[in-house]
Amino acid sequence: MNENTAHAGRDGLPVSIQADRGEPAETPSRTLVEELVAANRILFRHRVVDAFGHVSVRHDKDSSRFLLARNMAPALVTELDLVEFHLDGTPVDAHGRSVYLERFIHGEIYRAREDVMAVVHSHAPAVVPFGVSRSATLMPVWHMSGFLGLETPVFEIRETAGDASDLLIRDNALGESLAGSLGDACVVLMRGHGATVVGASIREAVFRAVYTQLNAELQLNALQLGDVNYLTEGETHTTTASVGSQVDRAWNLWKREVEADHDGEDGGA
Numbered sequence: 001m002n003e004n005t006a007h008a009g010r011d012g013l014p015v016s017i018q019a020d021r022g023e024p025a026e027t028p029s030r031t032l033v034e035e036l037v038a039a040n041r042i043l044f045r046h047r048v049v050d051a052f053g054h055v056s057v058r059h060d061k062d063s064s065r066f067l068l069a070r071n072m073a074p075a076l077v078t079e080l081d082l083v084e085f086h087l088d089g090t091p092v093d094a095h096g097r098s099v100y101l102e103r104f105i106h107g108e109i110y111r112a113r114e115d116v117m118a119v120v121h122s123h124a125p126a127v128v129p130f131g132v133s134r135s136a137t138l139m140p141v142w143h144m145s146g147f148l149g150l151e152t153p154v155f156e157i158r159e160t161a162g163d164a165s166d167l168l169i170r171d172n173a174l175g176e177s178l179a180g181s182l183g184d185a186c187v188v189l190m191r192g193h194g195a196t197v198v199g200a201s202i203r204e205a206v207f208r209a210v211y212t213q214l215n216a217e218l219q220l221n222a223l224q225l226g227d228v229n230y231l232t233e234g235e236t237h238t239t240t241a242s243v244g245s246q247v248d249r250a251w252n253l254w255k256r257e258v259e260a261d262h263d264g265e266d267g268g269a
Helices: 030-045 103-112 128-132 143-148 172-182 202-225 233-244 247-265
Strands: 005-008 014-017 054-058 065-069 082-086 118-122 187-190 194-199
Touching: 030 054, 030 065, 030 082, 030 118, 030 202, 030 247, 054 103, 054 202, 065 103, 082 103, 103 118, 103 172, 103 194, 118 202, 128 187, 128 194, 128 202, 143 202, 143 233, 172 187, 172 194, 194 202, 202 247
Parallel strands: none
Antiparallel strands: 005 014, 054 065, 054 118, 065 082, 118 194, 187 194
């Protein structure tokens, strides 16, 4: 294939087929690959993603590359579905397979934030209201989500793309604007779209994505009861450090759960 093309899939949403560029980097570690596959399934199991959404990881052998699945439902991702990308969103080894249109979310965040090693983008239902409300801000209501800080930033795509876009991050310019809204935060909401969560590892990004969704559910419930007593700035710092040290505890459980699900699908073989 000599040129990049985009067309509509069966569901009417855009599917992107891109020409490959360059040679693959050194083979990523087995652990990194396995964790990226597990992350896709964990995020589905915990209702962060459904048929849509995606998770990536920075390549451990070349920081100017990242790994992301081809265009498909996260719960179905296997090692064979992973594609290597340059930070500008160009695939290295897609081999004619369609890739996510919004891969620019990942590449531009990795370009802007050297500390970020994994990115989760989702349309988690409980989070969406906080991206469109003019009066409510997503804030931590419990110790599990202190990483949100006192004010979760919201990306307004109209400021870059005008008021007639499809709200998708379909190019590098939009990805760069999103990364700018994220700043040094862990989570950025996307008005009328969803959220993007980052972490210093796949495990941390998945942990934060799950607990961002759960915090949104709890905050929505609390707001119905009346005034909400949120965490203080000091509490956000201390809980982020203490709870953040337990990420592996959650990951090990969640990974075991999706492995058991997979074994069940295979009939225990």
